[in-house]
Amino acid sequence: MALSSDNFTHFSCAICFVALLYACRNRILRGGVPLPPGPRGLPLIGSVFDVNLAEPWLTYEEWGKQYGDIVHAKLLGMDLIILNSERIARELLEQRSTIYSDRPHIPTNKLFGMDFNTGLLPYGSEWRLHRKMFRTSLNKEAAATYKLLEMRKVRQLLRNLASSPEEYSKHFNTLSAAIIMAVTYGYDVIPRNDPFVSKLVRLLSLFLDALTPERAALIGAIPLLSYIPSWFPGGRYKQRAKECRTLARDILDEPVNYVKGCIDTGTATKSMVYDLIRGLSGNDQDHYDAVKAVAATVYLGGAETTHATLLVFLLAMVLYPEVQTKAQEEIDRVVGSDRLPDFNDRPSLPYVEGVLLETFRWHPVAPMGLPHMTTRSDVFAGMYVPKGAIILTNLWAMAHDERRFPEPLTFSPERHLTPSGDLAKGTACNAFGFGRRYCPGKFVADQSVWATIVSILATLRIERANDRCGNHIDVIPEFTSGLSSRPKPFRCSIKVRSAAAEQLIFTSYDGD
Numbered sequence: 020m021a022l023s024s025d026n027f028t029h030f031s032c033a034i035c036f037v038a039l040l041y042a043c044r045n046r047i048l049r050g051g052v053p054l055p056p057g058p059r060g061l062p063l064i065g066s067v068f069d070v071n072l073a074e075p076w077l078t079y080e081e082w083g084k085q086y087g088d089i090v091h092a093k094l095l096g097m098d099l100i101i102l103n104s105e106r107i108a109r110e111l112l113e114q115r116s117t118i119y120s121d122r123p124h125i126p127t128n129k130l131f132g133m134d135f136n137t138g139l140l141p142y143g144s145e146w147r148l149h150r151k152m153f154r155t156s157l158n159k160e161a162a163a164t165y166k167l168l169e170m171r172k173v174r175q176l177l178r179n180l181a182s183s184p185e186e187y188s189k190h191f192n193t194l195s196a197a198i199i200m201a202v203t204y205g206y207d208v209i210p211r212n213d214p215f216v217s218k219l220v221r222l223l224s225l226f227l228d229a230l231t232p233e234r235a236a237l238i239g240a241i242p243l244l245s246y247i248p249s250w251f252p253g254g255r256y257k258q259r260a261k262e263c264r265t266l267a268r269d270i271l272d273e274p275v276n277y278v279k280g281c282i283d284t285g286t287a288t289k290s291m292v293y294d295l296i297r298g299l300s301g302n303d304q305d306h307y308d309a310v311k312a313v314a315a316t317v318y319l320g321g322a323e324t325t326h327a328t329l330l331v332f333l334l335a336m337v338l339y340p341e342v343q344t345k346a347q348e349e350i351d352r353v354v355g356s357d358r359l360p361d362f363n364d365r366p367s368l369p370y371v372e373g374v375l376l377e378t379f380r381w382h383p384v385a386p387m388g389l390p391h392m393t394t395r396s397d398v399f400a401g402m403y404v405p406k407g408a409i410i411l412t413n414l415w416a417m418a419h420d421e422r423r424f425p426e427p428l429t430f431s432p433e434r435h436l437t438p439s440g441d442l443a444k445g446t447a448c449n450a451f452g453f454g455r456r457y458c459p460g461k462f463v464a465d466q467s468v469w470a471t472i473v474s475i476l477a478t479l480r481i482e483r484a485n486d487r488c489g490n491h492i493d494v495i496p497e498f499t500s501g502l503s504s505r506p507k508p509f510r511c512s513i514k515v516r517s518a519a520a521e522q523l524i525f526t527s528y529d530g531d
């Protein structure tokens with residue numbers, strides 16, 4: 020039935036009236052306190068068409084410039100509160116952590132069998148048990164016990180890079196998987212087609228593709244989507260979810276069974292799971308399930324982020340050769356050329372520390388962190404934050420805040436140093452999140468990335484690659500999108516710096 024123009028006018032008026040009533044009702048519920056400023060959006064769908072779904076942090080950064088450091092937007096019925104300033108993020112997520120530590124209930128988590136993942140659990144007793152396990156097994160002191168293991172794996176990376184430099188991304192992937200599997204399960208990965216790692220890689224890629232809150236909102240807004248049978252055209256999403264659920268079950272059980280097998284045969288080495296299982300009494304099934312979930316979460320939280328961070332470092336070294344030269348001069352001066360650097364050298368290498376801090380800042384690999392959610396309404400600086408609002412920490416905008424980091428797109432370790440070359444205080448930007456949900460892997464991650472950066476700088480020279488005529492190939496930095504963002508593949512040349520460095524790479528003692 021076609022609408023006449025009169026009917027259409029009546030229909031439009033009715034919609035506007037309902038929208039107005041709804042707005043008045045919400046304002047009364049808020050006691051007249053305004054929401055933070057932000058885009059108005061369309062009725063029902065909100066601002067969904069205004070968000071750059073590939074790189075939402077850029078849209079949110081723009082909104083920040085237009086509306087201020089705290090922005091409200093509606094997206095498919097969800098209240099989004101976007102935080103573009105570290106100061107405000109700390110005030111809310113740290114000082115008012117009892118209100119701001121929940122996670123949004125994203126329907127895709129269960130659909131994809133990923134509801135065991137610590138990072139996605141609601142703020143409650145199960146999450147607390149997970150965090151207690153992380154605190155015991157990966158706090159600063161516990162993480163330090165893995166330094167030698169990390170250095171040993173990094174030395175294997177140097178050999179791989181020196182032997183097949185063009186496969187640098189694969190080698191970084193192997194390194195992060197090797198460190199994580201050794202720390203978590205005491206398991207030495209097989210360099211090619213490792214059975215556990217292959218499953219984890221597939222699981223992560225299926226899930227990351229589906230996870231962003233904007234995409235999950237589509238399922239949340241149209242729950243019917245999750246009932247489409249997998250054979251139905253367009254049901255590919257469901258098929259992927261089914262595959263993901265099977266993989267998730269395998270990955271919870273199989274590596275922990277490996278550790279139990281090693282304990283039974285007396286061959287187990289120190290690892291997170293080994294330590295956590297030893298602390299359990301025989302029939303504590305809930306705790307045992309939590310150990311499996313925490314262990315599987317380590318790979319999901321740590322592998323892609325560490326791999327992506329190393330790619331960011333490599334890209335920066337190609338683009339900023341003068342930074343690389345200064346870092347290498349510092350290492351040569353402090354460490355010399357007859358040994359490889361180790362963790363004892365760290366306090367004496369402030370420029371290298373600046374390179375590390377700048378790697379985390381220049382391109383945060385989790386540009387929006389993970390979304391938080393409020394458990395009750397709140398009023399902040401005269402603005403209303405609704406109960407159930409999704410809180411997005413725009414780590415990208417915080418790391419590129421011109422007030423703190425002039426010329427933010429430039430990779431400059433100097434911004435983290437005092438004029439006399441010492442490490443400055445308070446220049447680190449936050450790549451690991453806020454409040455009670457901050458990243459529990461930050462100490463292990465920081466150690467892994469530092470060990471890799473310093474070892475590469477000590478032994479290898481990274482430059483632009485040459486084409487067949489010997490001309491430099493320009494590298495235009497481009498990044499992938501999604502929950503995690505990393506440089507897209509780029510060509511570069513990686514060569515051993517000297518005969519002495521080659522000797523160290525191939526003959527050095529592995530460190531334990």
Ligand code: HEM
Pocket residue numbers: 137138139140150157316317318320321322324325328384385388389390391412450451452453454455456457458459460461463464465468
């Ligand atoms: C360079 C490497 C890494 C970066 C940049 C990174 C960054 C982050 C960020 C931004 C968050 C969100 C925090 C928030 O909600 O405010 C997070 C959460 C998390 N990360 Fe990491 N991470 C890294 C490595 C790791 C590693 C190695 C692990 C393994 C233990 C890990 C495990 C987790 C977990 C379990 C959470 C969820 C915490 C919770 O919800 O309570 N991450 N990470």
